[in-house]
Amino acid sequence: MTTCTPAQGNATGTFHIASSLAAALDALNDYGPEGAAFAGGTWIMRAPIRHQPLKGCYVAIGKIPELTEIRIGPDAIEIGAAVTHAALASALADLPEFAVLTAAAGRSANPAVRAMATIGGNLATSDFSAADCVPALLCLDAQIEVSSRSGHERMSLEAFLTQRSALAPGRLLTKIVVPRSRHKTAHARLTLRKAGDYPVAIVSLSLDVDATNHVRAARIAIGSVETVARRWERLETALLDRLLDPSRAADMAADLADEFAGRDSVEAPPWYRVSVLPGLVRRATATALGA
Ligand SMILES: Cc1cc2nc3c(=O)[nH]c(=O)nc-3n(C[C@H](O)[C@H](O)[C@H](O)COP(=O)(O)OP(=O)(O)OC[C@H]3O[C@@H](n4cnc5c(N)ncnc54)[C@H](O)[C@@H]3O)c2cc1C
Known part of the structure; x- marks a missing residue:
């Protein structure tokens, strides 16, 4: 049994470095609601800036071998949750x-953050609307593995996003599984300054395009515009069976963008996040085409 000594602001709280997945799950289970995973720490370290309390007990997962592996198979890739962005x-x-x-x-972010921030932390942080890997993995149809002492559970990323803020104590995102394809994919993000800023809006897309550049299947996800990233299914449908043309795609995006209610924040007003979407769609489709 691992004991937790909760403390205000974690000044004297517990920091447990787990050497195996079993040890991490045991510690998280024992700590209960007082405990949480500590992956790259790049979100946790800024808790005071966001006026959020720290947990009393953290379980560091960055040294667990199976969580830091990437396996590239013929049909899918498997990414351990503690793999860094870099x-x-x-x-x-x-x-x-x-x-x-x-x-x-x-x-x-920037090179220093990318060397620390993990993909699991990017997906698990429920109040981080501008996470880059969330829309990217939505458009790639990723599956998420969540583990606890009682076993592993596989779910779509969409399903994980609906339940991540209420993830029961003792449960850990352990793996991301992404199917392989021949799709053309691209990620377009807008920041107000060049480096370090969170993106105002993100367009991630994965397109199955035939030899004549007609769209046979499309998955498009939008991040940072609303509180939680989501697919843009009306635009996906509008692109189907059409010749992929960046300007036409941007025009369609402009016609359909009114379904988004942008989120308000100090960085940008809601209308601005929505208004930049057509330009990002144009840029992402051009990148996917290699134009
Ligand atoms: C200045 C700055 C700019 C940044 N800009 C961007 C940006 O533009 N785009 C971007 O995508 N990211 C950006 N980030 C990084 C962002 O903080 C991380 O991508 C990510 O959200 C947190 O990852 P982490 O590994 O550091 O998580 P941590 O800080 O360790 O944890 C974050 C939260 O997730 C939980 N958690 C972590 N791992 C797991 C897991 N495996 N299972 C369950 N819960 C878990 C923790 O308990 C905690 O609640 C930026 C960071 C900084 C400091």
């Missing part, structure tokens, strides 16, 4: 079908 971008750099994820992981 390691992920480097591992996928030669796989064009994952260009969207390589760009999401390889261009977020």
